Amino acid sequence: xxxxxxxxxxxxxxxxxxxxxxxxxxxxxxxxxxxxxxxxxxxxxxxxxxxxxxxxxxxxxxxxxxxxxxxxxxxxxxxxxxxxxxxxxxxxxxxxxxxxxxxxxxxxxxxxxxxxxxxxxxxxxxxxxxxxxxxxxxxxxxxxxxxxxxxxxxxxxxxxxxxxxxxxxxxxxxxxxxxxxxxxxxxxxxxxxxxxxxxxxxxxxxxxxxxxxxxxxxxxxxxxxxxxxxxxxxx
Amino acid sequence: xxxxxxxxxxxxxxxxxxxxxxxxxxxxxxxxxxxxxxxxxxxxxxxxxxxxxxxxxxxxxxxxxxxxxxxxxxxxxxxxxxxxxxxxxxxxxxxxxxxxxxxxxxxxxxxxxxxxxxxxxxxxxxxxxxxxxxxxxxxxxxxxxxxxxxxxxxxxxxxxxxxxxxxxxxxxxxxxxxxxxxxxxxxxxxxxxxxxxxxxxxxxxxxxxxxxxxxxxxxxxxxxxxxxxxxx
Numbered sequence: 332x333x334x335x336x337x338x339x340x341x342x343x344x345x346x347x348x349x350x351x352x353x354x355x356x357x358x359x360x361x362x363x364x365x366x367x368x369x370x371x372x373x374x375x376x377x378x379x380x381x382x383x384x385x386x387x388x389x390x391x392x393x394x395x396x397x398x399x400x401x402x403x404x405x406x407x408x409x410x411x412x413x414x415x416x417x418x419x420x421x422x423x424x425x426x427x428x429x430x431x432x433x434x435x436x437x438x439x440x441x442x443x444x445x446x447x448x449x450x451x452x453x454x455x456x457x458x459x460x461x462x463x464x465x466x467x468x469x470x471x472x473x474x475x476x477x478x479x480x481x482x483x484x485x486x487x488x489x490x491x492x493x494x495x496x497x498x499x500x501x502x503x504x505x506x507x508x509x510x511x512x513x514x515x516x517x518x519x520x521x522x523x524x525x526x527x528x529x530x531x532x533x534x535x536x537x538x539x540x541x542x543x544x545x546x547x548x549x550x551x552x553x554x555x556x557x558x559x560x561x562x563x564x565x566x
Numbered sequence: 567x568x569x570x571x572x573x574x575x576x577x578x579x580x581x582x583x584x585x586x587x588x589x590x591x592x593x594x595x596x597x598x599x600x601x602x603x604x605x606x607x608x609x610x611x612x613x614x615x616x617x618x619x620x621x622x623x624x625x626x627x628x629x630x631x632x633x634x635x636x637x638x639x640x641x642x643x644x645x646x647x648x649x650x651x652x653x654x655x656x657x658x659x660x661x662x663x664x665x666x667x668x669x670x671x672x673x674x675x676x677x678x679x680x681x682x683x684x685x686x687x688x689x690x691x692x693x694x695x696x697x698x699x700x701x702x703x704x705x706x707x708x709x710x711x712x713x714x715x716x717x718x719x720x721x722x723x724x725x726x727x728x729x730x731x732x733x734x735x736x737x738x739x740x741x742x743x744x745x746x747x748x749x750x751x752x753x754x755x756x757x758x759x760x761x762x763x764x765x766x767x768x769x770x771x772x773x774x775x776x777x778x779x780x781x782x783x784x785x786x787x788x789x790x791x792x793x794x795x796x797x798x
Contacts, residue, residue, distance in 0.1 A: 335657065400731070400778035401771040402738035405749055409771060412756060412763035499641075506643035510742060517645050530653040538642055538650075545641030 354519030362502040365440040373448030398446040411435040436508035455490030499548045575762040594746040602737040606672035614680020639678035668740040683725040687718035727785035
């Protein structure tokens with residue numbers, strides 16, 4: 332360790348610095364695209380999971396169990412290597428155009444995260460006492476009105492912090508996309524390390540970026556808890 | 567593409583998927599996955615216990631650095647931790663085999679998460695228990711060891727099992743440094759045949775699923791059972 336000579340200039344300027352910056356951008360892009368889609372898919376699955384129709388409920392249940400109990404890496408490999416057989420031709424063509432690596436990673440991350448988001452949404456809704464619904468119904472609300480005006484406004488408030496945290500998980504999980512060649516932050520840090528042998532500097536830079544992302548998200552959750560949820564705390 | 571779903575590739579390589587080249591060579595495949603998960607789980611139980619108790623210490627000089635360390639690990643992707651270990655360990659310890667590098671990285675990473683479970687479990691034990699134990703003359707350490715931890719640990723069991731499931735899934739990242747666990751075996755066979763990626767990765771996913779689902783169900787059952795006991 333003593334023989335190691337630090338050279339921070341590698342990461343503060345020049346081509347390697349640009350690599351890392353482009354890595355940060357790809358990480359953020361991948362995370363933002365995936366969080367948007369996984370929220371939509373997760374919402375759909377959560378609604379199906381709570382629906383009264385058997386087949387919908389079973390499908391959602393199987394979806395949740397399967398995608399939560401398999402490693403993300405294997406899912407990424409499945410979409411990257413194995414999906415061409417199960418996807419229609421025109422989808423494959425389109426994916427090749429937009430960059431198959433990025434698309435495969437985004438699909439895998441979306442599906443994986445949506446399963447966790449669906450559970451967050453469901454537990455948010457289930458945390459609202461049954462009496463709320465009964466009271467709303469007996470006050471003359473229809474089922475949908477009760478959902479819209481009584482249950483959901485409360486459930487959404489509870490669900491927001493875990494959802495923001497899912498974004499953090501997503502940003503961290505997006506590092507797995509490097510295995511199929513998406514040039515995100517971890518990939519670039521690895522790249523800089525193998526080109527310059529300045530592993531300490533490269534990994535430190537990447538670590539700092541991840542820590543900053545996580546600090547920002549923790550801060551957002553704290554502010555949200557204090558400003559929005561304080562009504563619940565003040566008793 | 568001769569057949570839509572060709573299972574012969576699975577059948578032909580089944581032993582390789584399960585134990586690698588085991589009797590004649592090193593353990594691999596599912597066997598190595600389990601070895602990694604179980605070893606890292608046992609080690610990170612103790613790691614999590616130590617970090618968790620340190621993070622509850624009344625001394626700020628102990629509490630803050632521990633919390634900083636835990637949060638640093640929790641804000642990093644596991645892949646990054648593996649690369650750090652891969653890069654740092656040789657500098658301190660000389661040559662370290664990849665399998666051990668991965669076990670150390672998994673242990674550190676999981677300990678950070680386990681420590682939050684331990685802290686939550688300990689804080690979940692009513693304060694009256696601590697006060698009562700202290701007033702009977704037990705020291706702080708004795709109170710923790712004989713009164714608080716035994717009760718807290720029981721409540722932590724379901725979370726520990728969940729963490730073990732995460733650990734099984736996380737062992738797949740050992741692939742990146744060339745440890746030939748289940749995922750690595752899958753990519754190896756895929757690279758060799760180049761014809762059945764769908765079959766291979768669906769099979770690998772199913773194996774992980776069966777394993778993880780069994781433990782997820784166990785954790786749910788435990789949660790149900792333990793909460794029932796508490797109510798009585």
